[in-house]
Amino acid sequence: MQPSAQLEQVLKQHGQSVTAARQAVLAALQGQEPLTMGELVIRCNDIDRATVYRSVALFERLSIVQRLQAGWKYKLELSDAFHEHHHHATCLHCGQVVPLSEDPKLEAYLHDLAVAYNFTLRKHQIELSGLCATCQPTVGSL
Amino acid sequence: MQPSAQLEQVLKQHGQSVTAARQAVLAALQGQEPLTMGELVIRCNDIDRATVYRSVALFERLSIVQRLQAGWKYKLELSDAFHEHHHHATCLHCGQVVPLSEDPKLEAYLHDLAVAYNFTLRKHQIELSGLCATCQPTVGSL
DNA sequence: CATAAATTGCGACAAAGTTGCAAAAATAAT
């Protein structure tokens, strides 16, 4: 299903209106890389800051987007129902975020871990940080 | 080694001064639960906000503290050299953060994963979110 | 203890995020 159609469906399911602003926010998030809130606001430049914030808050409640800690600031990306489920590796030097393809064993592992702590697992996040292949020669310390 | 002594050592190793403010910030972070920046500022109430921010920034550069995404806001906690390495499960309903004891198999797995992507892994984070044992009966939806 | 270097507090500022409310748009009803 097309992401925009899927958005429409999720919004209606929850009694929320389908609006131009919300569609624009979704569209802005469809790129490859996760975005900071600031970047997102810029990409939605016909839409008021407050509206972007309100849309993101709604999307987070409806599990349409998720926020992840990428180095210093948090970033936003579409969540599993819209993208494939995946994790990230962030380069500490150049800041690039590389998506990692899903690993069923790892997923199973996390599930068992949650069970061991009597947690009903709703979502999870793994963030690796280090140096990407390109930056490894460049950097000595850090 | 006592955390305060360890702080002194790390600071000196990097040519940084050992000051009352920095010791106070470390002390405030020694409690069990990770703290938001706001909470930390409150617990350091003789110290200026700007100084707390500057200390945290320094501590982050020296890998004394790490920030983690706990639900909505980020939180700070002492990093692996000061606490045992561990991960977290956050309850979506009551917000409590439960530390998970280290699992060597999982750690090895992450290491291999990074290698597969040509990443030199420097650190990593796993955040589980869901409902804790206490909140499971309370909540139907969410 | 005196000197040099680094850190702190302060105040002013910039950026990020929130809120109330009237106008506009979306849905529901006729």
Added chain:
DNA sequence: ATTATTTTTGCAACTTTGTCGCAATTTATG
């Protein structure tokens, strides 16, 4: 299709969070 009802939007004012320059204080050095 029009109108009525409900929800959302933009705006502007505001709070919170985070940053910066600089003089006063503290820390390190000898």
